[in-house]
Amino acid sequence: MMQTTLKRAGLAIALGALAACASTQGEDTDAPFEDGMDVARPMSDEGGSGMNTPVGPEPGSMEDLIESAGNRVYFGYNQYNLTNEGQATLARQAAWLKEYPEVRLRLIGNADERGTREYNLALGARRANAAKDYLVSLGIDPSRITTISYGKERPVDPRSTPEAWAKNRNATTMLVTTGV
Amino acid sequence: MRELLTGLLAGLALLGAAAPAKAQVEIDITRGRTDPLPVAVPDYLAGSAEVSEVAGQITEVIEADLERSGLFAPIDERAFIQQLDSINVKPRFADWRAINARVLVAGEVEPLADGRVQVNTRLWDVTGNQQLGSIAFKTPRENWRRAAHKVADFVYSQLTGEEGYFDTRVVFVAETGPKEDRTKRLMIMDQDGANPQALTDGLNYDVLTPRFSPAGQQITYLALFENRPAQVYLFNIETGEQEALGTYRGMTFAPRFSPDGESVLFAVEQNGNSDVAVMDLRTRRLRTLTDNPAIDTSPSMSPDGGQITFASDRGGSQQIYVMDADGTNQRRITFGDGTYGTPVWSPRGDLIAFTRQYKSRFYIGVVRPDGTGERLLTESYLDEGPTWSPNGRVLMFHREERPGGPVSLYSIDLTGQNLRPVETPTEASDPAWSPPLK
Structure with a gap:
């Protein structure tokens, strides 16, 4: 049940990322993908007032993290060092995490399909840990963070294009315990 | 040669006294391919009507094995001049020479009182007018496929001097669903694609990089979980039991058995860094072999x-x-451009097969353990993860021919010839060849 939910959440976020990044086509294939805010769709008013009033996501939720900080940082080909944009995203995540000390998170490292399975699993672990180390350096308690690698097995963008590969080289933050 | 045969035929009775014939037909499988050897495989004679169907099936599988090896060219039965009545009479060699056959595989299937069948085969050199060898064995009738593979192994070994690889199996990853949420299950099948069978259900974890134990009863693979680090597992084919090899905070991956089957080598990840380690399966003690801040992975031990x-x-x-x-x-x-991965030591010890990536293409290649003699055998958008046939003459791997296309299994001879698709029920990757079956 939990897994299904997480998987779905991952997909929804992936779709959000696609929409947010549609404007970055045609950039240098080797450059890291520009870190975008993964914009969650605003929730609609369910009160039946007739007014379609968008409100922000629930504070402390996954959607809140995505809107406030972005939950994905991107890497160059075969790289696991953080870019300036990646550091900025993680700094926003760290600030958000300090507001919700009960939140626990999982950092998932991913790789593009242009490598072997076994190497990409190792590369994904490096990326997840690079993101974790940076959050820890900003004062986040390491016991709040676990890391795992999916290697090239769970691409957020299934296409075989340089643009998709750039999106798939990432470290993704998922909440294990939310601050809701 | 005799020792090789004795080993191959352990437990099988030789039919009559196979004359120590000096073959006038031989295949040198170490060289680039010349023309395949024309071989005639008439329908196996049926000792009774009830075994006639299985006799025909055995014939088809023998022919298919020999043909797929690329070393033999079965002759269409419609060209045959002589119709065999018995395999215990010398064939009319001239009749077989007349249709350009070089060797004749003559066989029969006899029903036994206990319900099993006896499969008898004689291999004739129709140029040298002599019998090259013969083989007979009893087997349960439902085991007819393995009987056919054993005959094909016999023919292969008689003519090449090498152990055959037809009576073997392959485990692989069966892939279903969209790329971004794909289910990857462990499957096993005969080397020719027959009898595919799922070993895991793909519900709780995906299976990657399965590998056979040298005894053939166990598989080690990577279990990829949704919400905890991937772990190396051990799976018993007979019992279906599976267990994680140790419990670690980080990921363990890229497993492979040692050639004596007593340990498993794999990579251990800790705080993002991966090193190569070996676990003794009896004591379960883990020994780290590399200690380097770089990524070390994909260990494979020499035979x-x-x-x-x-x-x-x-x-x-x-x-x-x-x-x-x-x-x-x-x-x-290796010092070539691009990157090299998944090195795997040949069972003969003389070569290491690998995946090479250069610019936007992937290759399967081989290199000597001292780094000399690198040869690339295949190329496509994605060729990955070679596995050796037990005799070290054929490599199987997975291929995504074009970007976004289906992923499937292929085999190729060490000579770089005879590229063949391997049929699987679904998309497939990460093949691992079994040792010869017992």
Whole structure:
């Protein structure tokens, strides 16, 4: 049940990322993908007032993290060092995490399909840990963070294009315990 | 040669006294392909009507095995002049020479009182007018496929001097669903694609990089979980039991058995760094063999147990290294452009197969353990993860021919000839060849 939910959440976020990044086509294939805010769709008013009033996501939720900080940082080909944009995203995540000390998170490292399975699993672990180390350096308690690698097995963008590969080289933050 | 045959036929009775014939037909499988050897395989004679169907099926599988090896060209039965009545009478060699056959595989299937069948085969050199060898064995009728594979192994070994690889199986990853949420299950099948059977259900974890134990009863693979680090598992084919090899905070991955089957080599990830380690399966003690801040992964031990090859990016790009089995004397053996991964030692010990990536293409290649003699055998958008046939003459791997296309299994001879698709029920990857079946 939990897994299904997480998987779905991952997909929804992936779709959000696609929409947010549609404007970055045609950039240098080797450059890291520009870190975008993964914009969650605003929730609609369910009160039946007739007014379609968008409100922000629930504070402390996954959607809140995505809107406030972005939950994905991107890497160059075969790289696991953080870019300036990646550091900025993680700094926003760290600030958000300090507001919700009960939140626990999982950092998932991913790789593009242009490598072997076994190497990409190792590369994904490096990326997840690079993101974790940076959050820890900003004062986040390491016991709040676990890391795992999916290697090239769970691409957020299934296409075989340089643009998709750039999106798939990432470290993704998922909440294990939310601050809701 | 005799020893090889004795080993291959252990437990099988030789039919009559196979004359120590000096074959006038031989196939040199170490060279680039010449023309395949024309072979006639008439329908196996049925000792009774009830075994006539299985006799025909055995004939088809023998022919298919020989044909797929690329070394033999079965002749269409419609060309046959002589119709065999018995396999215990010399064939009319001229009749077979007249249709350009070089060898004749003559066989029969006899029903036994206990319900089993006896499969008898004689192999004739129709140029030298002599019998090259003969083989007979009893088997349960439902086992007819393996009987046919054993006959094909016999023919192959008689004519090449090498052990055959037809009576073997392959485990692989069966892939279903969209790329971004794909289910990857462990499957097993005969080497020719028959009898596919799922071994895991794909519900709780995906299976990657399965590998056979040298005894053939166990598989080690990577279990990829949704919400905890991937772990190396051990799976018993007979009992279906599976267990994680140890419990670690980080990921363990890229497993492979040692050639004696007593340990499993794999990579251990800790705080993002991966090193190569070996676990003794009896004591469950883990010994780390590399200690390097770079990514070290994909260990594979030489058949004599003395050395280990692995992949590392310590030199900047990922390349292949070799070290002594205790972790000392680590040295780089590849220096080409691009990256090298998944090194796997040949069961003959003479070569290491690998995946190479250069620019936007992937290749399967081989190199000697001292780094000389690199040869690339295949190329496509994605060719990955070679596995050796037990005789070290054929490689199987997975291929995504074009970007976004289906992923499927292929085999190719070490000569670089005879590229063949391997049929699977779904998309498939990460094949691993079994040792010869007992």
